[in-house]
Amino acid sequence: MRVVWFGILSAVFLMAPAADAADVAAGKAKAEICAGCHGDNGISQMENIPSLAGQPDQYLQWQLVFFRAGSRKNEQMQPIVEQINNEDIRNLGAYFASLTPPKSPGDDDPDLSKKGAQAAAGRRCASCHTDSYAGTKAVARLAGQREEYLVKALHDYRTSQRVGGAGAAMAEIAYSLSEEEITALAHYLAHLQ
Incomplete structure (x- = not known):
């Protein structure tokens, strides 16, 4: 009987949609506000502003959490992170991680x-x-x-x-x-x- 219940429960969990799965399309839509500083497709053109394209998903999520919690501080980021929830953070991480990293310039030195x-x-x-x-x-x-x-x-x-x-x-x-x-x-x- 335990085997049957285990099999049924396993099937239910496998068929259930992942509640925490990131939505890259939703991340892209949310990232429109990020483009002003971090650039189109996550490639920054502004001095002292990092490119986000190709950064690891978990790294991006943690940085947003640190900004939102106030342990990382930045005047431009604070009003933005106050408007995002955990789902937005997952989606933004997945979106920027899915982008092609910036091409490095030719080495002049x-x-x-x-x-x-x-x-x-x-x-x-x-x-x-x-x-x-x-x-x-x-x-x-x-x-x-x-x-x-x-x-x-x-x-x-x-x-x-x-x-x-x-x-x-x-x-x-x-x-x-x-x-x-x-x-x-x-x-x-x-x-x-």
Whole structure:
């Protein structure tokens, strides 16, 4: 009898629609408000504003939760995150994750990239961000991100202006970086494909 009930319950759960499934189309509609800063298709054209296209879904969701909870602060983001609910967050994460990441510009300073690669290897950045720096799960994609934004993010971690998620690990890493290493690391990562 237990086997029969288990079989029936399994069938019910398998046939039931996933209540928490993200809706990419709804995320795209909600993302219209994001385009003003983060660009069409999630590729930023504004200084110090990150591109969101191709970021891991969970990473995006957590950042929105951190903004909404107030642990991450940004004057432009606060009024927006006050208007979104958990379903919107799931949908936005799925939408931006589904987009093609930005193409990195041609590397105009390969020597600086070499120094950046050395800084990344010395800090074991790939152990969290993956060997391709494409990120995974709740860890950010760094490859192809805006260079000046990466510099800003590292400075924000170093000065504890940015918290949330792996904030403690990032603060420790960023604190040990020299200005020259921050510049080189940002250049290297921004020019990865």
